[in-house]
Amino acid sequence: MTAHTIPSLIERHSKNNIFIIAEAGTAHLGSLERALTLIDACASAGAHALKFQYIIADEIIHPDTGKVSLPSGNIDLYSRFRELERPPSFYRSLKEHCEKCGVLFLCSSFGPESTERLTEMDAAAYKLASPELNYRPLLDRIAEGGKPVFVSTGMATFSDIAMCMKRLSPPLTPDQICFLQCVTSYPAPPEEYNLLTLRTIASKTGTFAGISDHSADPFLVPGTAAVLQSFLGKPFILEKHVTLNRKGGGLDDPFSIDVRELSELTRKLPVLCHNGTQHLKEHRTEVVDIIGSLENDKRQDLRSLSSHIQNVLSTHNDTLIATILGSGVKEPSPSEREHVRTTRRSLRAIRDIKSGETITDQNARYLRSEKNCAPGIPCPDQEILGQACAARDIPDGEAITAENITIRFYPPEAD
Numbered sequence: 015m016t017a018h019t020i021p022s023l024i025e026r027h028s029k030n031n032i033f034i035i036a037e038a039g040t041a042h043l044g045s046l047e048r049a050l051t052l053i054d055a056c057a058s059a060g061a062h063a064l065k066f067q068y069i070i071a072d073e074i075i076h077p078d079t080g081k082v083s084l085p086s087g088n089i090d091l092y093s094r095f096r097e098l099e100r101p102p103s104f105y106r107s108l109k110e111h112c113e114k115c116g117v118l119f120l121c122s123s124f125g126p127e128s129t130e131r132l133t134e135m136d137a138a139a140y141k142l143a144s145p146e147l148n149y150r151p152l153l154d155r156i157a158e159g160g161k162p163v164f165v166s167t168g169m170a171t172f173s174d175i176a177m178c179m180k181r182l183s184p185p186l187t188p189d190q191i192c193f194l195q196c197v198t199s200y201p202a203p204p205e206e207y208n209l210l211t212l213r214t215i216a217s218k219t220g221t222f223a224g225i226s227d228h229s230a231d232p233f234l235v236p237g238t239a240a241v242l243q244s245f246l247g248k249p250f251i252l253e254k255h256v257t258l259n260r261k262g263g264g265l266d267d268p269f270s271i272d273v274r275e276l277s278e279l280t281r282k283l284p285v286l287c288h289n290g291t292q293h294l295k296e297h298r299t300e301v302v303d304i305i306g307s308l309e310n311d312k313r314q315d316l317r318s319l320s321s322h323i324q325n326v327l328s329t330h331n332d333t334l335i336a337t338i339l340g341s342g343v344k345e346p347s348p349s350e351r352e353h354v355r356t357t358r359r360s361l362r363a364i365r366d367i368k369s370g371e372t373i374t375d376q377n378a379r380y381l382r383s384e385k386n387c388a389p390g391i392p393c394p395d396q397e398i399l400g401q402a403c404a405a406r407d408i409p410d411g412e413a414i415t416a417e418n419i420t421i422r423f424y425p426p427e428a429d
Contacts, residue, residue, distance in 0.1 A: 224251025
């Protein structure tokens with residue numbers, strides 16, 4: 015059986031070179047009926063994929079995380095995640111209903127267990143959230159699955175993406191990987207979207223590139239990105255949070271679009287991509303030269319490219335569009351910088367660890383710290399598990415840092 019690729023998924027579910035992922039997340043609030051209603055509504059609105067989140071609280075955060083300020087309120091996040099946990103049968107029902115509606119079932123996994131459950135139900139593809147971009151055990155498990163993966167890149171540098179790519183490929187091939195430009199801020203400022211990174215990522219990795227849009231405006235960032243991708247001759251891949259009701263109580267509901275806006279988006283984007291392609295035919299030499307010269311950081315050429323995009327959009331001014339296009343340098347945006355250390359995975363005790371005890375996956379785990387817990391050693395820095403011991407007693411929930419462990423270097427075994 016031939017393995018799926020990003021192009022084959024698009025071809026199977028879309029009639030054109032546009033692929034819209036409706037990010038339902040946990041907007042179902044744990045209700046199967048609500049989730050099925052959301053699938054029906056998004057499929058009818060023209061989405062090509064429905065994306066959920068396979069929540070297992072202990073794979074994501076520690077019970078001591080406490081209350082976290084989110085757009086939906088001040089939430090005891092661990093307790094909320096526990097409330098949202100559902101058995102595998104729940105997700106199988108979602109997958110079956112997506113298939114019945116003719117849309118792709120996607121689901122973020124957050125650790126080896128949730129990934130294994132998605133593999134067991136033969137999910138066609140995986141989704142990786144931005145905080146897990148550096149989570150090597152999860153990357154390795156996804157790579158072993160041999161299925162396409164959509165990877166959000168909020169807070170990332172290009173070196174982070176390169177590390178992720180190295181863990182995934184091989185065994186995955188570049189046409190099985192799509193990196194999504196993302197701003198990990200809720201809602202995200204459109205001016206920080208730096209859409210020229212779509213070109214940077216695709217050209218440097220040989221993979222596909224799209225956007226995961228958290229901005230409040232339903233059309234500004236997606237429309238600009240759609241025209242840019244039509245100029246580049248690339249598929250347009252968009253993930254956008256969708257809810258039945260912005261006041262529905264879901265964690266992401268306040269910054270999601272509703273189904274009516276999704277329907278309008280799926281109607282507008284093909285027109286924009288078509289108009290962008292037509293504009294390119296009429297101005298090919300000029301547009302191609304402008305895009306080629308951007309590598310030399312010629313800001314006047316960026317303004318020229320913005321004018322071409324503005325002509326297609328017929329709305330917004332080219333100064334705003336130039337800001338949204340950005341520099342093309344992949345780095346954390348201003349609103350993301352405060353989240354990098356606490357949202358990315360770092361090492362934390364998951365039970366009391368005695369002084370001298372070896373640090374293993376039985377007593378420590380790479381988790382998100384969030385805002386109330388000090389972060390530990392970041393996942394990619396050094397392989398700690400099995401190669402370090404506690405320098406003192408480390409209580410359950412404490413960050414594991416260079417100050418409370420001793421590294422052991424084991425000599426290679428003799429032949």
